[in-house]
Amino acid sequence: MLNYLISIFEILNNVYYISVLKSCMINRINHTAILLATIVAITLMAGCTGNGGTGSPVPTPASTVTGSVVSITLTGQNMAFDAKTLTAPAGSTVVMTFANKDTNIPHNFALYTDTTAMTKIFAGDLVTGPKTVTYTFTAPSIPGNYFFRCDAHPQLMTGTFIVT
Numbered sequence: 596m597l598n599y600l601i602s603i604f605e606i607l608n609n610v611y612y613i614s615v616l617k618s619c620m621i622n623r624i625n626h627t628a629i630l631l632a633t634i635v636a637i638t639l640m641a642g643c644t645g646n647g648g649t650g651s652p653v654p655t656p657a658s659t660v661t662g663s664v665v666s667i668t669l670t671g672q673n674m675a676f677d678a679k680t681l682t683a684p685a686g687s688t689v690v691m692t693f694a695n696k697d698t699n700i701p702h703n704f705a706l707y708t709d710t711t712a713m714t715k716i717f718a719g720d721l722v723t724g725p726k727t728v729t730y731t732f733t734a735p736s737i738p739g740n741y742f743f744r745c746d747a748h749p750q751l752m753t754g755t756f757i758v759t
């Protein structure tokens with residue numbers, strides 16, 4: 596009878612012990628899991644921050660168009676330009692082939708902000724025909740309508756330079 600009680604006591608004791616052990620292990624697993632998750636999260640965050648610092652694209656200013664080269668041909672003949680409008684992207688490099696076909700008459704291409712011709716953006720050297728030259732200049736960075744003319748014949752030879 597005593598043995599029986601002792602054995603029951605032992606069984607109960609074991610059950611209690613196991614349950615305590617189990618809860619202890621579960622707590623330990625939970626703690627370990629939380630710790631691991633935290634370490635992983637911190638590592639990922641550190642990794643993201645590292646990538647963000649070195650690998651993020653640098654924003655480029657919209658006003659600067661680099662590498663864009665535009666070829667334009669303009670002819671002066673019989674005291675007139677062969678084009679009333681010319682077009683170039685904002686900030687592009689304009690390579691203009693300018694042909695003066697009027698013998699012994701000087702012409703050029705000159706670009707201004709507006710028809711008052713008060714503010715000069717670019718002026719090519721005057722060339723006496725017949726002669727063809729190349730003017731290279733940078734188109735305005737702000738889209739809009741600008742004014743061009745021949746400085747030798749500002750009333751006869753004019754046009755609109757459109758920046759897109």
Ligand SMILES: [Cu+2]
Binds near residue numbers: 701746748
């Ligand atoms: Cu002219």
